[in-house]
Amino acid sequence: MTATSAPTVRRHHWIVRLTHWATVIVLAGMIASGLQIYEAYARFGNRGGPYFVSLFDGAQFPHWSRLGGWLAGALNWHFALAWPLVAFGLLYLGYLVRSGEWRALLFRPRDVRGAIEMTKYYLHLRREHPPQGKHNPLQKLAYTGVIGLGALAVLTGFAVYKPTQLAWLTTLFGGFQAARYWHFWIVWIFVGFTIMHVILVFAVDPASLRAMLTGSYRGRFPSHD
Amino acid sequence: MTERQTPRRQDAKTQGIDRRAFVTLGLGSGAAALLAACGWDGGTLVRPGLWSISRVNDWVGEKLLYSPTRLARTYPPSERSAALPSYFISRTVPMLGDPAAWRLRVDGLVAQPLELSLDDLMRMPRVSYTVKHHCVEGWSAIASWHGVPVSAIVEQVRPTKAARYISFVSFDADYANGWDMASALHPQTILAYGMNDNPLPAAHGAPLRLYSPTKLGYKLTKYLVSMTFMDQRPGGYWEDQGYPWFGGI
Numbered sequence: 001m002t003a004t005s006a007p008t009v010r011r012h013h014w015i016v017r018l019t020h021w022a023t024v025i026v027l028a029g030m031i032a033s034g035l036q037i038y039e040a041y042a043r044f045g046n047r048g049g050p051y052f053v054s055l056f057d058g059a060q061f062p063h064w065s066r067l068g069g070w071l072a073g074a075l076n077w078h079f080a081l082a083w084p085l086v087a088f089g090l091l092y093l094g095y096l097v098r099s100g101e102w103r104a105l106l107f108r109p110r111d112v113r114g115a116i117e118m119t120k121y122y123l124h125l126r127r128e129h130p131p132q133g134k135h136n137p138l139q140k141l142a143y144t145g146v147i148g149l150g151a152l153a154v155l156t157g158f159a160v161y162k163p164t165q166l167a168w169l170t171t172l173f174g175g176f177q178a179a180r181y182w183h184f185w186i187v188w189i190f191v192g193f194t195i196m197h198v199i200l201v202f203a204v205d206p207a208s209l210r211a212m213l214t215g216s217y218r219g220r221f222p223s224h225d
Numbered sequence: 226m227t228e229r230q231t232p233r234r235q236d237a238k239t240q241g242i243d244r245r246a247f248v249t250l251g252l253g254s255g256a257a258a259l260l261a262a263c264g265w266d267g268g269t270l271v272r273p274g275l276w277s278i279s280r281v282n283d284w285v286g287e288k289l290l291y292s293p294t295r296l297a298r299t300y301p302p303s304e305r306s307a308a309l310p311s312y313f314i315s316r317t318v319p320m321l322g323d324p325a326a327w328r329l330r331v332d333g334l335v336a337q338p339l340e341l342s343l344d345d346l347m348r349m350p351r352v353s354y355t356v357k358h359h360c361v362e363g364w365s366a367i368a369s370w371h372g373v374p375v376s377a378i379v380e381q382v383r384p385t386k387a388a389r390y391i392s393f394v395s396f397d398a399d400y401a402n403g404w405d406m407a408s409a410l411h412p413q414t415i416l417a418y419g420m421n422d423n424p425l426p427a428a429h430g431a432p433l434r435l436y437s438p439t440k441l442g443y444k445l446t447k448y449l450v451s452m453t454f455m456d457q458r459p460g461g462y463w464e465d466q467g468y469p470w471f472g473g474i
Binding site: 048 | 235265267275278291297310361365367415438439463466
């Protein structure tokens, strides 16, 4: 089926589209202010060591990538943007639950088989694209993972924000410096996800970009599930 | 499938245009504002908004996330960090000309203002602990502190009902901090005259500094000269420049 003969389907509810693009902006602001905050102590571990192994020890990120101008400015951006980040995240999750759309998104054990088939297809070990619903099993895995990552970003953030009042949470992540470490690494997983996500949109299913903007989808994978 | 979709598409259409325009405009201006703000603290346009949200976060930290009884984790002295950085805003280490003449002035909205010498303070109840110090910059270090709980001072001076804050003032240029009463009364909030089993070193605020594992380092006023009970929220050296006022952890 070519794109021109494909039926048009309503794909993304306005809540999904709003929270998707809002998260792009808010997360960019969170990362940029986070990189400015990082500069104040660009390593992980108590003073005097031992330090966690990190590629970015002592690194200063380029000026264009930082937001806030100085530590206080960056903290104020970071703690202000944290509100819409959590609010949009909860709105999105609430929508998934209420609409039942979580079923099309959540990676479950029964998706393992399909994920293997998809991997074979991408590795050219299988000729035809396996049949799929709204998302293929690898997409489900990626989207489930990135939602979990968002939750981890918030939780590690709280662990760093209130290590005394929320000591149980900080301890859960291995202590204050470990929580900082994970909070920082989550950034790079987000960045990696985003790069792959954008590449795949343009390489595999460009119609999905329009769907995320207007809600209407007219492309290769029109089915709902 | 097509039958099911046609009506859905219809009702989406009537509201979709406005929503789309609204969302596009909102996101566009948000992105523009963010881009314009890159590299700075929000400028005159955004900064007041960010500071207002910071006050909301202070409120959340003080009223929702702060427990007056929860104690910070303590460590054995053997876990002390090799180093604890120190800083002061004066050009050189602030030192008293005549240490014997030093007094801590306790005044403001209190029934019994006091002037306390170091000996007076040392005769009062003593608390010592080994805790982790958290700096707003992101570093941490473990050290031991000993001194008199602020609550013991409060008991002696008997603040009036109107007193809700304490302003801690130093002789390190104009360094000062404002505290909420609940944090000041925390059992681990002390006026420390000792560190790592020794008298408080000059670099760390001798003769007396505020210490508490419930606050970030910049809230812990060193080189104390006075504590004043107030009904208005006192500012502080870093707080007035944009750092969070509550600074609780």
